[in-house]
Amino acid sequence: MDSRTLWIQTEQSGRYLFSDEHPFHPVRLALTENLLKHGGALDPSAGENPAPFAEAEAIVESIHRADYVATVRSLSAGSPEPSAIAAAERYGLESGGDTPYFPGMHEASVAVAAGSIAAAVAVMSGKAERALHLAGGLHHAFPDRASGFCVYNDAAAAISALRDRFQARVLYVDTDVHHGDGVQWFFYTDPNVFTLSIHETGKFLFPGSGFTHERGDSSGYGACLNLAMEPYTEDDSWLDCFAEAVERAALAFKPDIIVSQHGCDAHAFDPLAHIHCSMRIYREMPRMLRSLADRHAGGKWVALGGGGYDHWRVVPRAWSLLWLEMTGHPLLASIDGAPDGGPLPAGWPDAATMLKPDGPLPTTWLDDVAAWTPMPRRAEISEKNKKMLELALQHIG
Template sequence: MAKNAANKRIEHAVFIYSEDQLGYKFSETHPFNQKRLVLTVDLLRKMNALPENLVVPARVATDEELLLAHDQRYIDIVKKASNGELSPEVGESYGIGTEDTPIFENMHEASARLVGGTLTAVDYVMEGKAQHALNLGGGLHHGFRGKASGFCIYNDSSVAIKYLQKKYGARVLYIDTDAHHGDGVQWCFYDDPDVCTVSIHETGRYLFPGTGNINERGNGQGYGTSFNFPIDAFTEDESFLEIYRTAMKEIMEHFKPDVILSQNGADAHYLDPLTHLYGTMDIYREIPKIAHELAHEYCGGKWIAVGGGGYDIWRVVPRAWSLLWMEMSDFAQPTGPLPGQWLENWQPESPVPLIKTWDDPKNMYEPIPRKEEINEKNQQMMDKSLYIIRHTQKNLS
């Protein structure tokens, strides 16, 4: 009797991870580097913040599951690429074998495992085995139904949302705070009234993929369920978080989801080499905190989180993603120095001096001369993007 009760114990949060997730590897020089998973897991373990009983291995998604968001022809092409059977000409038309998404051995299985990790997270939460679940190996939000894009072969979030709908009949809110617009997920559900996609990202004027304008609001029955917040280059923490707090509260009230799926790219940081935002570690404390609060307020705690972008794998990603997990698992938020043993282990391998504290050093960058102008432009953009909600509420009152 006691044993059965113990088996039914609900964990507050589970961490989806296994070393075979590291097989998603384009090359030694490619900016998408899964070494960041190793660094994050090691940092959490040095903090005694990742008990082994909370770690759940990722599985490989089946073809049937991948077909929820991808075409059979495309899956077959990825399999051919995995086995060295795809010509460059054919591959290029599917976004495979390009500079962004080069072919690597076992590409299909490695990609399907990242999807399977997110589906594992979904099942843990929706079956009541955990309130929250994190798969840092996921978050590949640029993948399309029949084409790879932006380092992303299969789109685990799109598959997971379709899976949530089919298996659990869930109404899903997808939140994307990667510096790059979550285009693949948005377009997959652009006309679906039961999926709301929200993306806060650097404006596409300067950054891939160039989409995510405020007038991308959904289509047909899905009109009003797509929200984009393209923030200006050089945006700092205060403006970013003001948009995030305000938008999420209003959207949650408007959409009333059953579950939250959040994509947590860590590339809005000042040190990220591929973007132009001026975030600090403060946003990576606050983003998960707010998502956590909203999940409990509106969704009975149901919160699934995935990784995403993040290209300063030494100084930014391990700290940011560790803070995400600590928030999900109710581990006390750390301040002060990072564990000395972690710094000693990795500094010899790091090509840059590691930041030795959880918070960023003061005066990390020169003051932005256009700060007030940037903040004002971002505020105006937010008001325009939320116009649908505010206009609807005004008419109803």
């Protein structure tokens, strides 16, 4: 197993909790860590601490508008002032919305950024070749407002640190089923940050952006690539588009480092989207990214978490597969040698978390897709995705 991969501690980021009923819940982190421990693939005590709070806060303040940060701070109080509550909706933080304010919100959001910054700095400075911060990936946050469960944009903060400290050329790859809009718009005019997002088309899914004509602007034109996939896309079409796009982007852009976001909500079980992929894509995409980093970025790869709302059946397996690939763990040999990936570790889950959902949990690393009902219009969907890819790649050298 490769010891040059860092696990970034998520304890402080675990305070990023809107409510126990909110779909974006840190139980996902606990279940993933529990699965990895049962597989003998994780020693959390050996993990890397996040960046110092003051350092992360300064970077957050440098990329987000001052009035927005001030409002987040005010709404983080146990009993916010009426003036702060009145301003919440303007900044995307209204109670009852997708991203409601909660006590300690500022501190928890900075902690998420601190983990992602630590991962980026460790890899770019040579302390490690790869680093994973699963609590990160809050890719919808904008400079002036919250959006889509995201308060501060930790991915943008990490990329900003890479640009400011190392003048690195950064290839950002977003595999969440929702378009990585916040990160895209942060760097839309920056020729040294290439943003690539594969997602369900915004014609049908939040945030309603990420179309092929979004290619960057000004000196950043050409450093933005969007793959807007059709609803009910399955594994083969998803992976074919992803493989060609990331290879073309890396060849043209020549990055110094890859930063990837690993929302795992393109799975058929996810309740918040319409893509019909299986766990196979979450085995294959990390494999492709590691190869890409080795061949085009000197091995430098930083991975972040993201969305994923089937907390028990999907997220732990997907994120564990990511860590296994990043570390080259021996478990991969048995996973790759069985059609269903082989059995999950005995005894999982036994995490001290909320009650298990009704119905059986997965018993194997991958899904038995032969037992799934075939998607109608498979050929038509795949052909539409192929044509979309051709259009998206027109501006890539």
